[in-house]
Amino acid sequence: MNILVFVNHVPDTETKVKVGADGKTIDPAGINYMLSPYDEFAVEEGLKLREKFTGEVTVASLGGDANKETLRKALAMGCNKAVLLKDASVRDSFAVARSLADFAKELSPDIILFGKQSIDYDNGQVGSLVAEILSMPSISVVVKLEINDGAIVAEREIEGGHEVVCSTLPAVVMAQKGLNQPRYPSLKGIMDAKRKVIEERAASFVESKVEVLSMRKPPAKNPGKIVGTDVSAVPELVRLLHEEAKVI
Amino acid sequence: MKIIAFAEQRNNQFKKTAFEVVRAARTIADQLGAECCALVIGGKVSSIAPQLGGYGAAKVFVVEDARLEHYSTTAFAKIVAEIAHAEAADILFFPASAMGKDFAPRVAAKLDAGLAADCTALRVENGVVIATRPVYAGKAFVEVTIRSALKLFTLRPNVFSSGTPSGSAVVGKKEVALSEADFSSAVKEIKIAGGKKDVAEADIIVSGGRGLKAPENFSMIEELASSLGAAVGASRAVVDAGWRPHDEQVGQTGKTVSPSLYIAVAISGAVQHLAGMSSSKYIVAINKDKDAPIFSVADYGIVGDAFEIVPALTAELKRVLNR
Numbered sequence: 210m211n212i213l214v215f216v217n218h219v220p221d222t223e224t225k226v227k228v229g230a231d232g233k234t235i236d237p238a239g240i241n242y243m244l245s246p247y248d249e250f251a252v253e254e255g256l257k258l259r260e261k262f263t264g265e266v267t268v269a270s271l272g273g274d275a276n277k278e279t280l281r282k283a284l285a286m287g288c289n290k291a292v293l294l295k296d297a298s299v300r301d302s303f304a305v306a307r308s309l310a311d312f313a314k315e316l317s318p319d320i321i322l323f324g325k326q327s328i329d330y331d332n333g334q335v336g337s338l339v340a341e342i343l344s345m346p347s348i349s350v351v352v353k354l355e356i357n358d359g360a361i362v363a364e365r366e367i368e369g370g371h372e373v374v375c376s377t378l379p380a381v382v383m384a385q386k387g388l389n390q391p392r393y394p395s396l397k398g399i400m401d402a403k404r405k406v407i408e409e410r411a412a413s414f415v416e417s418k419v420e421v422l423s424m425r426k427p428p429a430k431n432p433g434k435i436v437g438t439d440v441s442a443v444p445e446l447v448r449l450l451h452e453e454a455k456v457i
Numbered sequence: 458m459k460i461i462a463f464a465e466q467r468n469n470q471f472k473k474t475a476f477e478v479v480r481a482a483r484t485i486a487d488q489l490g491a492e493c494c495a496l497v498i499g500g501k502v503s504s505i506a507p508q509l510g511g512y513g514a515a516k517v518f519v520v521e522d523a524r525l526e527h528y529s530t531t532a533f534a535k536i537v538a539e540i541a542h543a544e545a546a547d548i549l550f551f552p553a554s555a556m557g558k559d560f561a562p563r564v565a566a567k568l569d570a571g572l573a574a575d576c577t578a579l580r581v582e583n584g585v586v587i588a589t590r591p592v593y594a595g596k597a598f599v600e601v602t603i604r605s606a607l608k609l610f611t612l613r614p615n616v617f618s619s620g621t622p623s624g625s626a627v628v629g630k631k632e633v634a635l636s637e638a639d640f641s642s643a644v645k646e647i648k649i650a651g652g653k654k655d656v657a658e659a660d661i662i663v664s665g666g667r668g669l670k671a672p673e674n675f676s677m678i679e680e681l682a683s684s685l686g687a688a689v690g691a692s693r694a695v696v697d698a699g700w701r702p703h704d705e706q707v708g709q710t711g712k713t714v715s716p717s718l719y720i721a722v723a724i725s726g727a728v729q730h731l732a733g734m735s736s737s738k739y740i741v742a743i744n745k746d747k748d749a750p751i752f753s754v755a756d757y758g759i760v761g762d763a764f765e766i767v768p769a770l771t772a773e774l775k776r777v778l779n780r
Contacts, residue, residue, distance in 0.1 A: 222709045222729040226596040235597065246710045302562070303571060328709055330592050332574045334562040337530075341566035346531055346642035349559045352703075364648070366704055367555035368655040372528065376642035386696075386710060387703040418571025422587065422600045427736065433756040435747075440769045442759045446741065447773045449757055454739045456661070456718040457685060457778065 210264035247324025250384035284402035285394030306338030340381035458491035474552035476619035483513025500526030510626030534563035594709035654688035664690030668723025672700035708733035726751030
């Protein structure tokens with residue numbers, strides 16, 4: 210099976226966001242970057258599919274040299290090949306998807322895996338856009354994936370339950386937490402990943418359609434009221450919720 | 458100008474978000490001097506379609522087909538794209554629900570249009586729609602505009618008001634030819650998790666964290682939630698520990714929520730959790746540690762032992778609310 214996984218390099222979840230000098234993006238100073246958590250489930254699923262069907266897992270990422278760190282992590286987990294689609298521009302989901310689709314077309318994969326969303330801009334669009342551009346079916350927010358003879362039966366999370374979705378390869382699948390338990394890279398994996406060459410190519414140029422005008426932090430909340438320090442505060446809390454906040 | 462709002466239904470009943478999206482579309486249409494239309498797709502939805510008139514739709518387009526009883530990503534994308542094209546729509550609105558988020562990007566790609574996802578506010582400035590959307594799970598917000606002629610927006614559920622119903626719409630059927638290939642990814646079955654309320658849709662959420670010490674102690678959270686008709690949420694720590702299913706996780710690698718009341722029990726308030734819930738209208742924190750970061754976003758707090766306070770709170774709520 211020819212497996213392609215797209216990954217993104219994002220600020221880790223502990224990051225406290227500061228708006229940068231341009232007023233449109235975050236200040237990268239002091240931020241640790243990592244493989245986007247949902248993409249990690251996608252990498253793991255790619256490796257599991259290779260274990261079942263044999264074949265090759267290619268991992269690719271669009272961005273600057275810093276993304277190599279994330280590609281090395283995916284190599285250390287066990288991906289065969291890594292490709293950096295070099296790009297320094299600010300792109301929206303559409304512009305990212307078009308370049309990824311251009312690259313994917315060359316590779317003609319049986320399956321393309323993504324995380325359900327990148328945890329920086331939280332758009333959750335790129336996988337579906339790539340699928341549409343390549344005329345492939347897509348299944349998003351997947352928590353269970355079974356493939357037999359090219360037929361897919363997947364479960365995706367919806368409000369209050371799961372949808373069982375049927376489809377066929379080639380397809381785009383977007384991973385949700387719960388799909389699997391990502392493996393830790395082995396020491397040997399980490400050593401091998403260091404020696405592997407990350408292929409670099411220029412990402413095709415695509416114009417964005419969505420423009421960011423400004424970025425701001427949410428308004429700071431005023432400090433709340435400590436109603437009490439033991440059970441005796443309970444009636445007062447209920448009264449406040451009922452009469453002041455009017456939410457119950 | 459023409460705006461079309463996709464009105465989501467399941468089992469031939471509109472979701473609450475359908476009314477929110479139609480009302481938001483009408484509000485923007487009024488500001489732009491545009492016509493507000495709604496679109497409903499399903500197996501048997503003609504009889505519910507007129508309801509959308511009450512939320513501001515002047516016209517409602519109905520696409521009915523037995524094969525559309527269950528959702529299909531590819532078929533829904535094709536239908537919406539064809540109707541948007543035939544109607545020369547300028548703006549499309551969708552709910553940022555599991556369904557809307559799944560197929561709206563495919564509509565955008567088909568029509569070469571930009572899509573602003575998961576918007577929490579909309580305004581019109583000099584005839585241009587400007588959308589606000591959270592990024593980094595709500596640690597920041599961006600304002601965006603769309604450059605393409607056709608513009609798509611998905612709107613976060615539970616944020617936009619659906620208003621009081623009044624008014625009526627002209628309802629008309631639309632035919633879209635669908636072949637077997639248009640159903641290349643299709644739902645064949647829906648598994649409902651025992652009628653459980655989803656945190657993404659709930660108006661009240663009661664969440665528990667690691668301070669509850671053991672998974673069985675969540676029964677206390679469930680009882681409190683049930684006394685309020687609330688959904689149960691969880692912190693990442695307890696989901697990663699396997700105490701609770703991941704669909705309950707609130708925060709940056711879970712769900713970002715904006716209920717009218719969020720009660721955080723024994724949750725210290727890690728950065729990634731706060732990002733996911735701090736836009737809730739009212740926040741209550743119950744925690745032993747007076748310095749826990751959760752108190753910095755809480756409107757009301759009780760510094761104390763959850764094991765004593767939660768059962769007392771449940772009993773008091775039952776008494777006051779008569780449940």
